[in-house]
Amino acid sequence: MKNLSPELLQKYAEIILATQSKGYTINEENLRKVAKETGKESILKEIEEQLRIKTDTKETTNEYKSDFLQKKQKPQKIALNSATSITTKIFVGFGALIGIIFACIWYFSAIVSIPKRNSVVFYDAFTTAQGSNMWLIYADYKDNTVINLVDGKNKKLLKKIESTISRPKTEVIDNKIYLFDDKSRFEARNSHTGEIILNDELLAKQFPQLKNGIGTTKYNAGWLDIVTKQGELFYYYLKTNKLCNETEKKNLIENYDKQAFNKFSWGISENSTALKSLMLTSKKASFYRENEYKHNYTHTINQSNWEKLKNNEKMYDDEKLIFSPEKTFLGAEIIYGDSLYCVIRHQTEIGDNAKPIFSCIGVKEKKILWEIQNIDPKQSALLAYLDKTYISSLLCTRYNNLLNISTQTCKIEGKEKGWRFYPVSCQIDIQTGKVLWECAPTY
Numbered sequence: 008m009k010n011l012s013p014e015l016l017q018k019y020a021e022i023i024l025a026t027q028s029k030g031y032t033i034n035e036e037n038l039r040k041v042a043k044e045t046g047k048e049s050i051l052k053e054i055e056e057q058l059r060i061k062t063d064t065k066e067t068t069n070e071y072k073s074d075f076l077q078k079k080q081k082p083q084k085i086a087l088n089s090a091t092s093i094t095t096k097i098f099v100g101f102g103a104l105i106g107i108i109f110a111c112i113w114y115f116s117a118i119v120s121i122p123k124r125n126s127v128v129f130y131d132a133f134t135t136a137q138g139s140n141m142w143l144i145y146a147d148y149k150d151n152t153v154i155n156l157v158d159g160k161n162k163k164l165l166k167k168i169e170s171t172i173s174r175p176k177t178e179v180i181d182n183k184i185y186l187f188d189d190k191s192r193f194e195a196r197n198s199h200t201g202e203i204i205l206n207d208e209l210l211a212k213q214f215p216q217l218k219n220g221i222g223t224t225k226y227n228a229g230w231l232d233i234v235t236k237q238g239e240l241f242y243y244y245l246k247t248n249k250l251c252n253e254t255e256k257k258n259l260i261e262n263y264d265k266q267a268f269n270k271f272s273w274g275i276s277e278n279s280t281a282l283k284s285l286m287l288t289s290k291k292a293s294f295y296r297e298n299e300y301k302h303n304y305t306h307t308i309n310q311s312n313w314e315k316l317k318n319n320e321k322m323y324d325d326e327k328l329i330f331s332p333e334k335t336f337l338g339a340e341i342i343y344g345d346s347l348y349c350v351i352r353h354q355t356e357i358g359d360n361a362k363p364i365f366s367c368i369g370v371k372e373k374k375i376l377w378e379i380q381n382i383d384p385k386q387s388a389l390l391a392y393l394d395k396t397y398i399s400s401l402l403c404t405r406y407n408n409l410l411n412i413s414t415q416t417c418k419i420e421g422k423e424k425g426w427r428f429y430p431v432s433c434q435i436d437i438q439t440g441k442v443l444w445e446c447a448p449t450y
Contacts, residue, residue, distance in 0.1 A: 018050045128152075129177040129184075131402045132159060132411035132432035133198045139411070140165060140199060141432050142184060143448050146174045152186075156201050159432055159446035168201050170194065178226065180245050191223035193231070195245075214250045216241060230256070271329065273344035274308040281357055283339035285349060286331040287370060288316060290324045305341045330370050337361075342393075343403040343410060347371060348437055350403075350410070352393065355380075365390065367437060377440035387442045389431045392417050410437040417447070 022042050023033060031037040042048050129144035143155040152175060154168040172194055175186035182198045183205075195205035203209075207224060210233075211217040220236040231243040233250075242256045243249070251259060269289035276284040286308060308316070316328040329346075336353035342365075343350040349368045354361040365379040384391040389412060393401075402413045417431040433445035 015050070015054055018047070019054060022047055022050065127415050127430050128174055130413055130415045130430040130432075131179065131404070132413045132434065133179075133182065133404060134406035134409045134411055134434070135182055135199055137199045139409070139434060141413070141446060141448065142198070143430060144170075144175065144177070144186075150174060154196075154201060155448065157446060157448045159434065160444040162446050162448075164448070166201055176226070178245075180229075183245075185226070185245065187224075187226045191225065193224050193226065210243065213248075214241075216250060271346040273305045273341050273349050275305065275339060275341060276313055277307045277309045281338050281354075282335045283337075283353075284313075284331065284335050285339065285341075285351070285368065286313070286316065287329040287344070287346070287349065288326050289329055290326045305344055330373065332368055332373075332375070334375070336366070342401060342412070343405070345405060348376075348405070348410075350437070363393070365393075365440070367440060376438060379440050387433050387445050388447065389414065389417050389433045389445060390442070392431075405437065408436055408438045409443070410435045 022038055022045075025045060026033055026037050026041045031041065039048075039051065042051050127143065127145045129142060132139065132141045139159060141157040141159045143157060144152065145155075146152055150173055152170040152172055154166075154170055155164060156166040156168070157163070158165050170186060172186040172188045172192055173190065175188050178185040178187070179198070183195045184198055185193060185195045187193045193206065194203050196202060197204055207221040211221050216239070217233070217235060221233055222236045222238075223234045225232045229245060231245060233241045233243055235241070240253070242251045242253070244251065244256075244259065249259070269291060271287060271289050274286045274288055276286075288308075312322065315322060316326065317331075319328065336351060337355070337357065338361075339351050339353040341349060341351050347370050349370075351366055351368070353364055353366065355364060356362075362380060365382075367376045368374070369376045379390070382390045400414050400416050404411045411432060411434050413430070413432040415430045417429050429447045431445065431447040434443045435441065436443055
């Protein structure tokens with residue numbers, strides 16, 4: 008790396024920071040993946056090309072010098088040139104060392120100055136009867152996990168909590184935030200207060216089967232696989248607070264699948280044109296489907312199945328048509344959908360001059376409730392950013408008429424020069440489309 012220009016070193020460091028911000032391990036595969044996602048592949052190619060040219064030039068120069076010394080120079084001059092070469096190498100090496108030291112100082116100062124924004128492992132907003140707040144979980148440069156509870160409406164830090172769960176994986180179940188790590192540790196916290204309501208010690212006190220202590224735990228699609236210190240295996244179902252052995256778990260799943268209730272999801276038509284149709288359907292809920300799809304599950308419906316649903320023909324899993332708007336939408340993408348509402352992003356026209364539109368469809372009202380166009384970044388930086396980029400990283404939750412939209416990767420125009428993403432949440436009145444508040448915490 009000492010042969011690279013300072014500009015390329017800085018750009019390379021930005022790719023490394025972006026890779027860390029997504030929680031990836033720093034290796035060649037992940038660096039290439041992030042560079043491709045962010046349009047910086049050309050930087051890696053330029054670095055490789057410069058390193059190759061420098062290496063080829065060095066080898067050619069050394070070969071030429073060796074041949075020249077052997078054929079044309081006298082022995083005393085060879086000794087003199089060798090001494091000069093050694094002195095030159097010392098100075099060049101010293102200069103390169105100073106350059107590397109300055110590059111490292113810049114790199115680590117950048118990491119230390121923004122550890123909380125570039126090591127976010129979880130970010131989401133929640134609304135309950137007790138109010139709305141946001142969760143910002145990050146790992147600092149020492150891998151300590153810190154939880155910030157933020158009042159998004161008033162942009163105020165409510166509470167800062169340190170957790171023993173290192174770089175946790177997270178699950179949200181019934182307004183409880185579960186944190187799991189690779190060391191068989193877990194904890195569940197109240198989404199409003201942040202207080203611990205369950206961990207391995209509290210769980211062992213609840214059930215006599217676990218009285219000798221919990222050895223290891225592993226999260227698996229709604230279940231917590233528990234091995235006691237005596238080597239016994241149990242399964243804890245998080246939604247119902249039930250501890251089972253293997254036979255009891257099998258019976259619970261079979262009984263669950265026999266229950267007659269449906270899971271709603273929005274489908275989007277699969278066709279060759281940019282015009283997309285939407286359809287709300289219901290399927291017979293199974294245990295694994297209920298626990299597999301956590302956030303706004305949507306699916307693509309091919310033309311054959313679309314016609315069958317329209318004609319009320321029998322479908323696999325008893326899927327049925329509930330509602331389908333008559334209007335078709337250009338380039339439609341579903342942001343959020345449930346049994347009552349569907350929020351989508353679509354376009355005004357085809358081509359480079361197309362402008363995005365955000366619309367909300369009401370199932371009960373059977374019409375479009377509102378449309379938003381030409382969003383001012385000062386009103387909502389998140390929605391303005393969604394005008395220009397993909398939406399796969401969004402997390403959305405609804406409580407009554409309040410819709411929370413969150414992402415860990417929003418670029419805020421004018422906030423800071425350079426390539427950097429921020430966690431942002433906003434709350435929308437889903438009946439009117441009015442942005443009630445937006446917050447981008449940087450604690």
